Amino acid sequence: MHAVRRLVDLRPGGTATVVSLAAERGLRARLEALGLRPGQTVQVLRRGWWSGPLHIRVGMTELMVRRRDAACVALAA
Amino acid sequence: MNTLALLGMPNTGKSTLFNRLTGSHAQIGNWPGLTVELMQAEVTLAGRPWQLVDLPGIYDLRGHSGDEAVVRRFLETTPVDLMLVVLNASQLDRQLRLALQVQKLGLPALVVLNMADEARRFGVQVDPRALEAALGLPVVLTSAKYGGGLGTVREALAVALKHGAETEGPGPIPSPRPVQQLESRLQAIDPQLDGALAALLQAGVTLPQQWRDRWTRRLDAVLLHPVLGLPLFFGAMALMFQLIYAIGVPLQEGLGTLLDLLGQHALKPLLAPLPPFVSGFLLEGLYQGIGTVSAFLPVIFLFFLAMGVVEDSGYLSRAAYLMDAFMERLGLDGRSFVLALMGFGCNVPAILGTRVMRDQGLRLLSMLIIPFSLCSARLNVFLFMAAAFFAPRQGALVIFGLYLMSFVAAVLTALVFRGRFASQEPLVLELPPYRLPTLTQMFTRAWAEVRHFWFWARRFIIFGVVAVWLLNNLPLGVEPASAQSLSGQLGTALAPLLDPIGINPKLTVALVFGFIAKEIVLGGLAVIYGQADPIALSRAIAAEVSWPQALSFMLFTLLYTPCLSTVAVIRSESKRLGFTALSVGWSLGLAWISCFVLYQGLAWLGWR
Known part of the structure; x- marks a missing residue:
């Protein structure tokens, strides 16, 4: 079972705090530059059709993130 | 400095x-x-x-x-x-x-x-x-x-x-x-x-305690709706194209007729004292060729204007969100879709836009599909041919069919090559709030794009129409564009290849020059048939060419290499000669096979 809650598991409307990013360097840098860094609060606004990307909000920025990439983001339980 | x-x-x-x-x-x-x-x-x-x-x-x-x-x-x-x-x-x-x-x-x-x-x-x-x-x-x-x-x-x-x-x-x-x-x-x-x-x-x-942008929130609830989102997007695009044609086509026809009148009544008497070869070159070569092309500038301006509004409003990023799931299955991503969409204006900046991608496989695959986007230069040819061969309602259907083929060719290409150019690039994109672009901003931008387009295109156009005219009128003394002229010889030489897809020697010459730029195709046809007025030109072509042949010509124009600039930019961005050759070869092959199937299929059904 998954002990760690990940961004990809968050239901639409749900809010949580980012704990860590288990991503490769390039993705990590991009996520952090867009504001998705440990300690920040993130909210999932909607999930795309046909396993499409997540529409999320972090700080004053709204982003689309693929589910595969959102699986790298660990959230506080 | x-x-x-x-x-x-x-x-x-x-x-x-x-x-x-x-x-x-x-x-x-x-x-x-x-x-x-x-x-x-x-x-x-x-x-x-x-x-x-x-x-x-x-x-x-x-x-x-x-x-x-x-x-x-x-x-x-x-x-x-x-x-x-x-x-x-x-x-x-x-x-x-x-x-x-x-x-x-x-x-x-x-x-x-x-x-x-x-x-x-x-x-x-x-x-x-x-x-x-x-x-x-x-x-x-x-x-x-x-x-x-x-x-x-x-x-x-x-x-x-x-x-x-x-x-x-x-x-x-x-x-x-x-x-x-x-x-x-x-x-x-x-x-x-x-x-x-x-x-x-x-x-x-x-920072505010709560998100205040209620407009964006409400619009997204509708425009990014899991079921309604995509139909709304494609509906909006279709409406946009309809609007561009509804305003642009009458403008283009009026401008074309005006330029022709100017040539016939002002330029012709002025050039009369010159030797026939020189005056013919200036009037029927240079003026008619350039005139036919410049009549399309209003349509191009409207297109860039509309695309600019869609982009600056923030809707284009939403398109990336909506299409990403589909594109992912083709080995691409939402950005490839947006770039291919931008390619409907001009392929060159769209290919330059692939720079935002880090993964080489993803970049190359995107570069391979973008040239199938029906760019404004090709649209010139299609609008003209559709008006020449079909009633308005059928013509609209033909244009719609060509847009559909453009999409099908891109999807097919991605499916064929996704294994070869596989990628694992993550995708994180900003979805900016919706914005109302200002009028000045939009007009300045569209104007700059048209100027840029014209700056690039005119060199090719001038070179192209001059070359076409010379091929038609050399060696000296031949009947222009006859089988004895250089262009006639070129057309005859390629006939074994293009006859099975219904493209006659005159259209062949236009296609050969269309390799340089699609803007030349129409200017070239005007020169080949010696008619500048769009209506007279379409009658002259329709007298020689049947509608299945015209369809095949349009389909070929859609699918084969867009222009030399696109080839050059693929070469410089991919830094690979082999890849560039693959892109050119694949699109030529796809064009020939599709046209063969279309033309022979129609012939089998009794239409020729």
Whole structure:
């Protein structure tokens, strides 16, 4: 079972705090530059059709993130 | 001349600010050591001329994308007197990091907080004075889109530049030096950034407790709806194209007739004293060819205008979101879709746009599908041919069918090649709030795009129509465009290849020159058939060509290599000759096979 809650598991409307990013360097840098860094609060606004990307909000920025990439983001339980 | 550089994240209005500061007299400049071209322009500040360079939008000076490498290379090779760091004032919670990187590197800088209007709308309160004190750099608040605070930016720039000169003592401004050991210094700075950012935000920025942009929230609920989203998007696109044709086509026809009247009644008598070969060359070659093409400029202008509105409103990023799931299954992503969509204007900037992709496989696959986007140059040909061969309602259906084929060809290409150009690139994109573009902004932009288009196209067009005319009228004394002329010989030579797909020798010549640019196809046809007036030209072609042949000609025009510029840019962006050959060969092959199936299929059904 998954002990760690990940961004990809968050239901639409749900809010949580980012704990860590288990991503490769390039993705990590991009996520952090867009504001998705440990300690920040993130909210999932909607999930795309046909396993499409997540529409999320972090700080004053709204982003689309693929589910595969959102699986790298660990959230506080 | 000394250099100023604009640095900022994507989606901060950096280019709008650049245009405002330079009055859009920008040109494309080549920089030593850089493989890409940057926009630059001369501006006068503090009584001296400066070179202002617009650097590509980047997220992080330490980032791993191609654009980020370009900016690092620029800083390492070019001495910059002052950096203008442009930030989106409503997103300072993350964007101030970039300003901090510049500050900690010790580069002379002015921080411009743009989109002040948006920050106000969303309830973000910014205190520029406090930020200035905390950063130790001059900070100004502006809204480049509406021109508010632009005078302040100019003043601050002048002050910063004078200040730079005074601290160095009197005399000419000393040349600053490029940044040394950039990467290791950036790495050393990194651990300090988080703390510094928190302190800065504490000092000068108040974030709202709640998201205030209710408009964006409500629009997204509909436009990004899981079921309604895509139909709405494609509906909006179809409506947009309908509108462009409804306004553009009558304009184009009127302009074409007007240009022809001018040629027949003003130019012809004027050129009459010249020898027939020379006057024929000037009137039937140059004037008719260029006239036929320039009549389409209104349609192109409207197209760029509409695309600009869609892009600047924020809807295009939503298209990337909506289409990503589908594109992912083709081995592509939402950005490839947006770029292919931009390719409907012109393929060249769309291919340049693939620079935002890091993964080479993804980039190459995107470059392979973009040339199938039905660009405005091809649209000229289709609008003309559809009007010549079909009743208005059928014609609209034919054009729609060609758009559909453009889509099918791109999907097919991706399916065939996704294994060969596989990629694992992650995708994280910003979805900006919806914005209302201003009228001036839109018109300036569309105008600049049309000028750019014309600047590139006219060289090819002039060369093309001149060459076509010469081929038609040489050797001296032949009946123009007859089987004895050079073009007739060329058409006959290629007949074994193109006869099975229903393309006659005259159309063959137009296609051969269409390889250079599709703009030449129509100008070439005007020259080949000796008719400038669009209506007379369409009658002349329709007298010789059947509608299945015309369809095959259009389909071939859609699928084979768009133009020499596209080939050149694929070559320079992929840096691979083999890949370029694959792109050209695949599209030619696909064009021939599709046309063969279409033409022979129609013939089998009894239509020829």
